Amino acid sequence: MNRLREMFAGIRARDVAFMGGYALYLVFGYMSFESPTVLTSLGQTGAHVESLFLVAVVAARLVVYLVMMAVARRASNRSSSLTAIVVCAGAAATGFVVTRMAFQFAGYVPLEALVPWLVFGGLFFGAGDALINLLWARFCGTFDLRQAYLFVLLSNVASLVVYFLVTLLPSPAMLPVGAVLFFASAWFCKKCLDARAPIAEEYSAPVFKGALSALWRPMLGTAILSFMSGLMLQVSARQDIPLATFQQTALVTQAVVIVALLLPALFVKSRPSLGSVYKVALPLSAAGFLLLPLIWNGVGGLANACAQLGTLVASIILWCMLANAVHDTKLPAALLFSCSLVCTNAARMAGTLLGLFKADSFGQGNLELTAVALVAVYLVAMVSMFLFKDKKLEGSGEGDGKAAMPVAERQGDALADRCASLAQAHGLTPRESEILVHLGQGRTARAVSEKLVVSENTVKYHIKSIYQKLDVHSRDEVIDLIEHSE
Template sequence: MKRLLTNMRNVALRDALCFGGYALYLVFSYMAFHSFTLFAPASALDAVSQTLFLATVLGSRVCVFVAIAFFSLRSTGPDTLVSVLVACGVALFGFLVCGMALQFSIDVEFGRILPWLMFGGVCLGAGDALMVLLWARFCKTFTLRSVYLFVLLSNMASLVIYFLMTLLPPALVIPATAVLFVISSVCVKRSISIRVPAVSEYSLPVAKSAASRLWRPVFGTMVFCFMSGMMMQISGQQELPLSTVQETSIVSSGIVVAILLVPVLVVSKPPNLSRLYKMALPLSAAGFLLLPILWNAAGGIVNAFAQLGSMVASIILWCMLADMARDTRLPSPLVFAAALACTNAAQLLGVLVGFFNASSITSGGIMLTVIALVSLYLLSMLSLFLFKDKGLALEEPATPAPQLVVREEQWFSARCEEIASTHQLTAREQEIFVLLAQGRTVHGISEKLYVSENTVKSHIKSIYQKLGIHLRSELLELVNHVDDEFDQQAKQIR
């Protein structure tokens, strides 16, 4: 707790309020997509309509994430202000369409309103995707410990605000949720401008290395999201009052977030995300284990367990993505959009599978027991290989390289700069190239630049490819070999 208070003293109150905009974004997400509180004004809205709305939201998210991941390979993307304005404009139009559709659902045949409600879901999904990537850009500027603490505190604050929002009259739900989204967009613009901009550069070997290190947690989160989406359709949640679902969700989520906060408050070292990730396994397993027994009893606790497993996995994955983007300097839209496209697609698949099979599943039926047993088996298999890291092997043994005898510091700097410019090395690659030429080891470079050894190795592979070499000794020969023209330039420098 003392460490938490120390960290909070180092943050200005105005900055802390801006950072709190992420909590408001989470409240918007809860209201619109998780508990369907957005539909409170139309209490007669059936489960089929809610499912179709959620499917359009998820489909819209996936399309936006895929498009942004693709274009981030070729462009740095629009200015933050432009992104915020686009996200706000699209989302507010979605709020307007949904609000009008729900208002007219009282007097008009609902079949004529449903297409408009789904169109509003497309707009809200697109605005949500843009906003989450803006917050991802902000989170990239933090260290792993800081982003973990930030995300958990934001989740805790969002649950409190979400509880207050549930007390609003139904007619004010949509306007209040729209206001939260707008305030969050203002906060993210301010938050990004407060932080030191994170440098981004794309390198194919680095991107491949990041993908090889992230695919396991991304795949694991996809499984949790699939099961969460499916459980929402088959657990009988729609048969429960909205207030009951909200209360169960708030209490259970608050307990889990508090448990996740304990390690970062007690231990000064960066959190062990692999161990924390494994919390999601028993939570989801408990949901499916209790499914044939409780169905929708105890306030929908069965569905809550499955949702909690997905929540824990998503929080940990978010921190991993932020740390990876910061460590490798890859563009945050690329890292986050690629991963979130996969997890949202998995959730969409789970929703559709559960939706088309929900009619054949009844309380006490054999089908329900089969689903529970198969899901438990999948979770147990998932736990066997989820975090088996494999090191990235270089073509060169990890032995200290021979030290380069530098003739003169100015000469050495000029020579390295010439090679980096000729072979179009990125800024990070040039840093590592100079350190390699000085004879530093991978471990030494990692400690000096405060990045992981895997990231250093992937940059070295990219450097070797651009220089057309395979060994450290060839790099040293390249630096030492100069032609007459460069010698004359070096003399002018001296």
Template sequence: MGFVLKDMKREHVLAALAYGFFLAVTSVTLWGGYLRFLPGPENPDFLVLEYFARSAALPVSLAVSGVVAFRHPKARRWRSPVLSWALFLAGALLAALRHSGLVLPEWSLVAAGACFGWGSGLMFGALQEVVAAQKVFTAGIVVFAAAGISALLFFAVEALPTSVAPWASLFALAPAAVLLARAAWKCAPKVHPLFDTVPEQRRDRCREAARELWRPLLCVAFSAFIVGIVRVESLSGGGSIDQTNESNMIGLFAASIALLATWRLLYERVTLMRLYQILFPLTATAFLLLPLLDGTFHQMVRSLVFLVFSVTSSLMVVSCARTARNQSLAPVFVYGFFAGMVYASSLVGSVVGLLVGAGRGVGLAELSVVALVAVYVLSVAMVMPHKGRAARSQAGAGEGRSVASAGSAGDVVSAGCAVVAERYGLSRREAEVLGLLARGRDVPYVAEELVISKSTVRTHVKSIFAKTGVHSRQELIDLVESIEA
């Protein structure tokens, strides 16, 4: 882990701190920890409404942010961290007024939850831009380090007196997160095309992004679905919000340590999709065990649920950042779509959990059927697309070897790659790797696209360099662009 952290530069540290401080804030605000500081018993119906207003505002905010970023990728004021903080303060003001004993309408609690949810969505989008500006390997370090920082900050705030903790989060951690996010954005690299240009064929790039992310989306969304069931137990189980948040942060801290310790090895030898495949059975197992156990064992399974979700949601940030870079799409658009679907799944899980708690015909048998169907669907989804994907890649490479075909299609890059492959005697697989490298794809993407290991990709890259006489990817791209088909 030390070898990974020592590579961090100033901008990486700022990004990790900004993300970590904000995640710590959400543990007390977005996930409802502030409710325990309100005086007297609250109306259970309005507590449920507040929870769903907060849980629904987050995915809606992410989706709206994504749509606006797609249409206006260079406009940033509307998703400024300052605006996010203003929404947090509005929610905090409503909560503070209720805490003071001032008589307010019951809907004020619902409005506070909506402010926290919407503000969190805007801030997540702003931070995703900072993460996507980094290289994929560095983005992973930033996100995983942020998870550990947030857990430590959470337990530090929890150690404060009960009357101080929520306000320390809102008036100390939140502004610190805003200031750090602004500083991290100023230091973030601005050389990637996604910060300078608007792709002309954005819809085609969106389809490519969807092909990259739909299987990870299924996996993370199912984890979020289970988390939604667990969280709604905080309301139906007599207000165990403290225990739920602690389980969440313990899982987040454990995920941070595990990912930082193994990230270099995972990045070099395992594709992100393979990680989702490994983690999904743990999610399904926890789902099946959750209704069967109680007491200490139930708490252990809850911690496992949050651990798996913490890992998959951290990987989700890295996956979205990589896809945004590969497709030259606005990071807020990619993350807004992906994360919006994930947190909407969490909302659906909460609805199911509420029905289970109310005894409305949904029980262990029904949940077991859902889990088994999900396992079957995910298993098929994880395996089947690989072959089709490889076939499309081979077909595309076969067509790319014909300069006339590529030229007639108007694809200058494909035409240039075909000429380079023929002129320098590249093999079929080397031609496929060349085609992806010329479009700015990184090694993990090439490995996953062609269904080969990263070390094999690097071997092909070295062979391509040797045959063409270049010494870097940029020289290779220049060589392709210099050829007139």
């Protein structure tokens, strides 16, 4: 439990309560996107309507993330959190109002006539969801890896408890409860952002490319699992499984997996090895497809639960890795998270569309076609596992790896002034300016990483950017340039 005390050290109890808003957001996601809980207010909507709603949600997410990728390089994180929350809440409110109107007319007009309204509502649902997701991403970027991991897992535990209570409510209450959860989460998010010291975000092309090169494997793995998740959800929607049974199976299986991930983080001293978890997540998701021809709907949607669990585990791990990258590199959270979320949501869209048009082929009596699809997906998962093998970077990126003779560490104002002058003249970012001073003192990339408490690779990315801007090729040239600057 010392890990929890370390995580919340210096944080007021009120701020800890505000962090529970992320759990409320997760519950809203379970209700709206991971199961047809919200749509139960319409009665028996049918798989086709639910699928179209999800397609609209994912499409809106993709648009928002693509827009954020385009603007995040130039946007400043100093933008008002209140403004961002208002825009987010406005988009979601439109989605709730339109969907609620469709529910009101459900008893008077054919369901087919309400589909355009539900799709329209789904677009605003997705936009609001994407925006608040990025706001929580900015908040998580203020944590280091262990803190982010504990925060996300504890939030998932709390969300399962709240979701269980929500499932006990009558169907007509689902949409209003979903609205309350979303707006409460948005308000808590603002409080969390105001309580934490904001990250001085800065964009650097070499650092951004370096971060993507370190994260593309988990992004690929999560995208594959998201595709499988979207497909399996459509297949499951064709099965005769009561919603309550569907929910209970998901709750129990998710609780077991989340607790299994949480306990080692609480009691093991070493830094969590997140990459290795994919070796469990990928076969777990594939197992859902392998079980489907055998059990169909006989175990309360267990096959679907397995597929969703693989995606859940991979998404948690990727989220923590992204948050740690933002904390480490100072890259804009909206940029880094949007790049990842575009990949995973595009894959989920592909799986959903495939399921929408082809899931009927995966009938209980059509095992041959199902088996072909399952084997193909399983092979893709195994190939992905091979891609996740850790590869050690060779070479230090500084000449032939030999440490240059360090000059004396000068602590006076002269060095800082010269570095500041160079930084201003060559357009260095604040983080690059800070690293330039350390280079001027003769420190290696490893020594700088220890001083700044960031990864060595991140420092190397910054150093590469500094070399490009100063038009030099080694640390010795940097030192010489500093010493001869006016």
